[in-house]
Amino acid sequence: MSNLIELRDVGKQYGEEVILAKVSFALARGTAAAITGHSGGGKTTLLSIMGLLQRATSGTVLVDGQDIGNLAASRLxxxxxxxxxxVFQRARLIHSLTALENVIAPAWFIRKGVKVEQEAKVLLENFGLSHRLHHKPQELSLGQLRRIALARALLLKPPVLLADEPTNDLDPSLAAEVTECLLAARTGGTGVVIVTHDAGLAARADQTFQLAEKTLRPA
Structure with a gap:
């Protein structure tokens, strides 16, 4: 069975500046990997390549065994x-929409119907937010916003879930809640990659890596 995502000797540079060099990584179904490293070391760039937001300058990126290097932008x-x-560090919710509407919005274009709304409500209930369905982002706490962003991502039923500093700026209890929600995604076969400075979160992942000197090594 193919890995969900696999990087083989991936490099990324902007002009003469090398950001990543010969990074290799594989994410299996139903597993969580944590990536640590100092700020400005290329972690977010690496996550963007895994998420198909940026193309690698060199090396090979495979998605479910398929080399995506030559895919057209529309297919990508x-x-x-x-x-x-x-799941970004900033929730990036639409302030004119309620919590429920924010969760539903991206999925609505892919999976129209009443079932989408029902599943969104279940996710929000599982995350302890059933009493906040009709509140707008400016009426919610930071921890609630992060959980809404996570529910929004999970409603799409993605094989891969990528999280960039999901517990940053949260107090310990809220960080623990977000961590539980992220790791629970594995039970459905989703692969999870978490960029984090949170040692406690990293320790709970199935694999931990450190990005240092422009490459990735087991921590």
């Missing part, structure tokens, strides 16, 4: 929408 965007869910 379609694959990204079907295959990858994102």
């Amino acid at each position: 965007a379609k694959l990204r929408g079907e295959y990858v869910g994102f």
